[in-house]
Amino acid sequence: MIDHMSALFTLGNMQFLLRGAGMTLLLTMIGCTAGLFGGFLLAYARGSKGTLTAPLRWGATAFVEIFRRIPFLVTLFLVLYTAQMIVPRAPLFWVAVVSICLLCSAYMAEIVRSGMESVPAPQIEAAEVMNFSRWRITWMIVLPQAWKVILPSAVSYMVMFVKDTALASQAGVFELMFAGKALANRGLDPFLVFATVLFAYFVISWPLARFGRWLEAQLARRTHEGDRR
Amino acid sequence: MAHLDISGLEVRYGTVPVLSGIDLAVERGELVGLVGPSGSGKSTLLRALVGLVPPAAGRVVLEGKDVDYASKASLRGLRDHAAIVFQQYNLFQNMSVLDNITVTPVKVRGRPKAEAEAEARALLARVGLAGKERAYPDQLSGGQQQRVAIARALALKPALILLDEVTAALDPELVRDVLDVIKDLAGEGITMLLVSHEMGFIREAAHRVVMMDAGRVVEVGPPSQIFDAPTEERTRAFMSKIIRH
Ligand SMILES: Nc1ncnc2c1ncn2[C@@H]1O[C@H](COP(=O)(O)OP(=O)(O)O)[C@@H](O)[C@H]1O
Numbered sequence: 001m002i003d004h005m006s007a008l009f010t011l012g013n014m015q016f017l018l019r020g021a022g023m024t025l026l027l028t029m030i031g032c033t034a035g036l037f038g039g040f041l042l043a044y045a046r047g048s049k050g051t052l053t054a055p056l057r058w059g060a061t062a063f064v065e066i067f068r069r070i071p072f073l074v075t076l077f078l079v080l081y082t083a084q085m086i087v088p089r090a091p092l093f094w095v096a097v098v099s100i101c102l103l104c105s106a107y108m109a110e111i112v113r114s115g116m117e118s119v120p121a122p123q124i125e126a127a128e129v130m131n132f133s134r135w136r137i138t139w140m141i142v143l144p145q146a147w148k149v150i151l152p153s154a155v156s157y158m159v160m161f162v163k164d165t166a167l168a169s170q171a172g173v174f175e176l177m178f179a180g181k182a183l184a185n186r187g188l189d190p191f192l193v194f195a196t197v198l199f200a201y202f203v204i205s206w207p208l209a210r211f212g213r214w215l216e217a218q219l220a221r222r223t224h225e226g227d228r229r
Numbered sequence: 230m231a232h233l234d235i236s237g238l239e240v241r242y243g244t245v246p247v248l249s250g251i252d253l254a255v256e257r258g259e260l261v262g263l264v265g266p267s268g269s270g271k272s273t274l275l276r277a278l279v280g281l282v283p284p285a286a287g288r289v290v291l292e293g294k295d296v297d298y299a300s301k302a303s304l305r306g307l308r309d310h311a312a313i314v315f316q317q318y319n320l321f322q323n324m325s326v327l328d329n330i331t332v333t334p335v336k337v338r339g340r341p342k343a344e345a346e347a348e349a350r351a352l353l354a355r356v357g358l359a360g361k362e363r364a365y366p367d368q369l370s371g372g373q374q375q376r377v378a379i380a381r382a383l384a385l386k387p388a389l390i391l392l393d394e395v396t397a398a399l400d401p402e403l404v405r406d407v408l409d410v411i412k413d414l415a416g417e418g419i420t421m422l423l424v425s426h427e428m429g430f431i432r433e434a435a436h437r438v439v440m441m442d443a444g445r446v447v448e449v450g451p452p453s454q455i456f457d458a459p460t461e462e463r464t465r466a467f468m469s470k471i472i473r474h
């Protein structure tokens with residue numbers, strides 16, 4: 001046991017795992033940030049009215065429904081093979097980034113939408129009758145109120161999503177899980193390796209979860225600061 | 230010519246008719262009370278007038294202009310002249326009282342900010358809320374919020390104001406303040422349609438009263454007729470039920 005431990009816990013191996021963990025964190029951050037923007041655009045498109053924008057509405061709805069329903073692994077391979085058709089030797093990191101953005105946008109679209117729906121309808125109708133455009137209503141009335149609902153949900157989604165990034169290793173993308181598998185394949189004790197990987201996932205997601213809860217409490221408490229135009 | 234002329238107005242939710250041919254002409258500066266049992270279509274009528282629910286049929290003429298609810302330009306023109314105040318949740322919660330009142334004049338109509346703010350302050354004083362400019366809606370009582378909502382509507386200088394049970398969600402002691410503000414407005418040339426269960430107030434302030442039931446206008450007349458000597462059985466039944474409560 002001691003031998004196994006000293007074989008695993010070398011500076012090189014730890015740096016290797018740390019790089020994997022950094023990649024996991026990076027993929028999560030990219031996915032969730034891009035997802036918030038993508039999700040907003042999707043939610044905005046879905047909420048459009050009128051016949052002219054109908055294709056946009058359907059497209060956005062289809063996008064959200066599809067990418068929320070198919071397993072992430074399928075999305076990943078879909079992007080991988082599509083990318084390889086277009087660019088042979090497409091860099092795996094970018095394949096992972098694109099897949100993650102697709103998935104996160106679809107999920108965030110629902111989070112953003114339910115946040116926007118939390119704003120009481122009469123406020124929006126009042127603005128409509130005062131000749132606000134839809135963009136102005138969203139920008140000046142809905143988002144300044146909805147972000148307090150959206151952000152905590154987005155962070156809890158992010159916490160869940162940290163785990164999903166592990167699937168990227170299946171397509172050969174280097175991240176924490178991939179680093180773990182690589183070490184185990186080198187003959188290091190798999191139990192110890194994956195226990196360390198587990199610990200690393202916990203270290204990433206637990207503070208994030210705490211942050212989410214703290215944020216929610218903060219936002220519920222303060223209502224006005226920072227609202228002034 | 231009447232200021233607001235509604236003829237044959239129909240509204241359906243899906244296939245269910247909610248308004249079945251409303252005819253009503255309102256003179257400029259008239260305060261018309263709208264009464265009737267819950268579900269009779271009073272709110273729907275007001276919402277249809279400002280284009281929040283699309284009419285299925287009928288004609289609305291405001292200030293001599295036919296309103297085409299399918300046309301954005303026509304709707305925009307209508308909404309430049311008409312304002313509506315709901316039962317509650319009117320105010321933008323993320324904006325101060327002053328911003329609530331000035332946002333449309335400044336951002337939508339492009340008026341100078343200083344001018345709009347001076348007017349907003351005067352309007353606030355008028356509804357008894359001088360000094361509340363910097364407050365946020367959730368720091369005000371329900372009655373104060375409704376008075377801000379009315380001030381905000383007035384800042385648009387509307388020719389027509391629609392008020393839908395604006396005191397219904399208020400504690401009894403706050404109702405009077407709001408009604409006083411409405412009464413002040415009557416006779417200033419602003420045409421008002423007022424849906425309310427405050428029968429005493431309608432009797433004292435309205436020029437005419439419209440009794441609605443099941444999506445139709447049952448009876449129209451001066452308050453003395455509707456409250457004391459209704460000609461229609463349904464009005465009589467409604468009034469006796471209200472008064473017994
Ligand atoms: N969004 C809606 N969808 C379907 N039916 C509705 C909707 N809003 C109102 N109704 C129906 O329309 C009728 C009239 O409602 P409303 O205009 O609110 O009446 P009132 O204001 O006189 O109480 C009621 O039967 C109500 O159930």
Ligand SMILES: [Mg+2]
Binds near residue numbers: 271272273394
């Ligand atoms: Mg109603």
